[in-house]
Amino acid sequence: TEQAQIRNFSIIAHIDHGKSTLADRMLQATGVVAPRDMRAQYLDRMDIERERGITIKSQAVRMPWAAAGADGVTRAYALNMIDTPGHVDFSYEVNRSLAACEGAVLLVDAAQGIQAQTLANLYMAMEGDLTIIPVLNKIDLPSAEPDRHAAEIASLIGCEPEEVLRVSGKTGVGVPELLDRIVAAVPPPSGDPEGAARAMIFDSVYDVYRGVVTYVRVVDGALNQRERIKMVSTGAVHDLLEIGVISPEPVPTRGLRAGEVGYLITGVKDVRQSKVGDTVTSALAPATEPLSGYQDPKPMVFSGLFPVDGSDFPALRDALDKLKLNDAALTYEPETSVALGFGFRCGYLGLLHLEIIRERLEREFNLDIISTAPSVIYEVTMEDRSVHTVTNPSEFPEGKVRDVQEPVVRATILTPSEYIGAIMELCQSRRGNMLGMDYLSETRVEMRYQLPLAEIVFDFFDALKSRTRGYASLDYEPDGTQSADLTKVDILLNGEKVDAFSAIVHKDSAQSYGQKMTRRLKELIPRQQFEVPVQAAVGSRIIARETIRALRKDMLAKCYGGDITRKRKLLEKQKEGKKRMKAVGRVEVPQEAFIAVLGAD
Numbered sequence: 244t245e246q247a248q249i250r251n252f253s254i255i256a257h258i259d260h261g262k263s264t265l266a267d268r269m270l271q272a273t274g275v276v277a278p279r280d281m282r283a284q285y286l287d288r289m290d291i292e293r294e295r296g297i298t299i300k301s302q303a304v305r306m307p308w309a310a311a312g313a314d315g316v317t318r319a320y321a322l323n324m325i326d327t328p329g330h331v332d333f334s335y336e337v338n339r340s341l342a343a344c345e346g347a348v349l350l351v352d353a354a355q356g357i358q359a360q361t362l363a364n365l366y367m368a369m370e371g372d373l374t375i376i377p378v379l380n381k382i383d384l385p386s387a388e389p390d391r392h393a394a395e396i397a398s399l400i401g402c403e404p405e406e407v408l409r410v411s412g413k414t415g416v417g418v419p420e421l422l423d424r425i426v427a428a429v430p431p432p433s434g435d436p437e438g439a440a441r442a443m444i445f446d447s448v449y450d451v452y453r454g455v456v457t458y459v460r461v462v463d464g465a466l467n468q469r470e471r472i473k474m475v476s477t478g479a480v481h482d483l484l485e486i487g488v489i490s491p492e493p494v495p496t497r498g499l500r501a502g503e504v505g506y507l508i509t510g511v512k513d514v515r516q517s518k519v520g521d522t523v524t525s526a527l528a529p530a531t532e533p534l535s536g537y538q539d540p541k542p543m544v545f546s547g548l549f550p551v552d553g554s555d556f557p558a559l560r561d562a563l564d565k566l567k568l569n570d571a572a573l574t575y576e577p578e579t580s581v582a583l584g585f586g587f588r589c590g591y592l593g594l595l596h597l598e599i600i601r602e603r604l605e606r607e608f609n610l611d612i613i614s615t616a617p618s619v620i621y622e623v624t625m626e627d628r629s630v631h632t633v634t635n636p637s638e639f640p641e642g643k644v645r646d647v648q649e650p651v652v653r654a655t656i657l658t659p660s661e662y663i664g665a666i667m668e669l670c671q672s673r674r675g676n677m678l679g680m681d682y683l684s685e686t687r688v689e690m691r692y693q694l695p696l697a698e699i700v701f702d703f704f705d706a707l708k709s710r711t712r713g714y715a716s717l718d719y720e721p722d723g724t725q726s727a728d729l730t731k732v733d734i735l736l737n738g739e740k741v742d743a744f745s746a747i748v749h750k751d752s753a754q755s756y757g758q759k760m761t762r763r764l765k766e767l768i769p770r771q772q773f774e775v776p777v778q779a780a781v782g783s784r785i786i787a788r789e790t791i792r793a794l795r796k797d798m799l800a801k802c803y804g805g806d807i808t809r810k811r812k813l814l815e816k817q818k819e820g821k822k823r824m825k826a827v828g829r830v831e832v833p834q835e836a837f838i839a840v841l842g843a844d
């Protein structure tokens with residue numbers, strides 16, 4: 244396709260505002276998917292995406308569309324729709340996807356109005372100078388308030404309320420008009436078609452049959468079939484086995500030219516060799532400058548993963564190796580715990596990322612796993628000036644601490660104005676600092692806070708939702724670190740430290756954390772032959788204590804005497820129970836107790 248007839252766009256939307264459904268209608272309207280092949284959420288290929296209804300990996304689809312240009316002449320255009328993940332954990336990928344586009348459709352549920360997450364992505368698109376096409380979706384809903392929300396959007400992006408398109412992904416109404424608007428409003432790509440080849444990687448996916456499939460947007464020059472390509476960041480050279488476009492299945496082509504979007508297959512087996520954000524060039528006549536600064540996405544949240552059955556350790560390692568092929572942001576290294584045995588300390592982009600990995604390990608690899616409480620990265624400076632990076636609370640250094648740095652985030656919360664008070668209270672209780680507040684309309688407010696990441700990774704989102712009856716939305720981005728008065732709380736069973744239960748908490752909440760954990764463990768651990776103290780300690784100071792009383796003699800006596808079959812049954816039962824016990828010192832702790840303590844709050 245001629246560069247002038249290409250339009251690259253993505254859709255920015257809050258989860259559930261209808262992006263996947265609208266994409267389905269576009270595939271149909273442009274004839275890319277025949278009616279009989281149509282299935283809901285066509286582009287969300289991974290099972291887990293379809294079940295959870297979220298898009299994890301971005302996709303790129305090419306759709307033909309005939310429309311009249313400014314001169315009134317109808318021409319054939321190629322529209323490339325680049326899908327972006329909608330969740331805050333994946334904002335790094337959103338950024339890359341937007342960088343591959345000249346335009347963005349801002350899709351807003353006409354019954355809900357714009358949400359904080361959408362706002363963050365919208366600002367990202369505006370910073371990248373993308374043309375914004377505002378669209379209200381779900382106008383078929385009886386609860387839709389298109390006039391009200393059109394006014395809100397218009398004041399936000401500085402356009403007239405009449406310019407906000409109205410569509411329904413469900414009925415398809417307004418979809419052809421939206422495609423026409425994309426052709427008319429979004430500028431064609433502006434790269435240099437004669438320059439040295441430069442293509443930006445905006446996604447990279449491991450496929451069992453084909454190896455790594457890399458999605459690129461060619462900015463300058465061209466990449467041709469069967470040539471050798473080079474990764475600018477590493478200098479690595481690969482043979483190009485296949486190049487093509489997705490429409491909606493992969494179709495090999497002879498090459499991709501400036502402005503075009505498509506895929507590459509090189510036979511590499513590891514997505515780390517084909518990183519999102521990197522620049523691909525031709526090995527023969529390479530470009531020297533990469534397209535834009537390349538940064539690895541950094542893990543923000545850490546937790547230990549342990550197989551429930553210790554003999555599954557090699558299987559867990561295998562599974563993590565496989566998942567890593569598809570997920571450059573996942574990190575892991577072996578870890579040993581006194582309480583839980585051999586496992587891995589894993590790093591994630593955020594809590595959703597953690598949940599997805601855990602769910603995939605259980606579902607796709609049939610592994611039973613325990614994950615320890617999530618932790619952030621702390622930088623601990625000791626009196627002797629040595630500096631320790633701590634991602635595992637049990638590794639918090641002993642001795643005199645001079646300073647602890649914890650990561651902080653800048654959070655944006657959008658809410659109906661009646662919940663301002665409740666939100667201020669919540670943020671204060673989480674050590675938040677208010678940065679500012681703006682009214683988007685008479686009834687909707689944007690609140691900005693600086694908050695410690697550790698205070699929001701656990702249950703902040705749930706607390707926010709329950710205090711605002713689900714109406715508030717949240718987004719956050721890393722904002723450096725701050726000095727904080729933090730301390731490690733250890734939990735001791737019969738005088739022995741249980742590493743999996745150590746936590747780093749603010750000094751003010753050490754006491755309540757200690758009480759909560761000791762109380763819970765007392766409930767969960769069965770009585771032993773002897774009395775077992777359960778203690779919480781800061782350093783050598785005990786801050787909370789519970790006692791598991793010893794079994795009474797007469798209860799033991801019940802096991803003896805009686806008929807022989809009953810005795811054998813009892814013994815067998817005991818043996819089975821033993822298998823699932825972990826010994827902490829002399830104390831036998833059922834596996835379930837570890838799981839329950841680390842589980843819900």
Ligand code: GDP
Binds near residue numbers: 256265411
């Ligand atoms: P996504 O999370 O943004 O991809 O949203 P989906 O496309 O998965 O849609 C979320 C929910 O809204 C689904 O239950 C859809 O059936 C529904 N939905 C999407 N578009 C419309 C629409 O135009 N009208 C109505 N009534 N429902 C819609």
Ligand code: MG
Binds near residue numbers: 262264287296297298
């Ligand atoms: Mg979706």
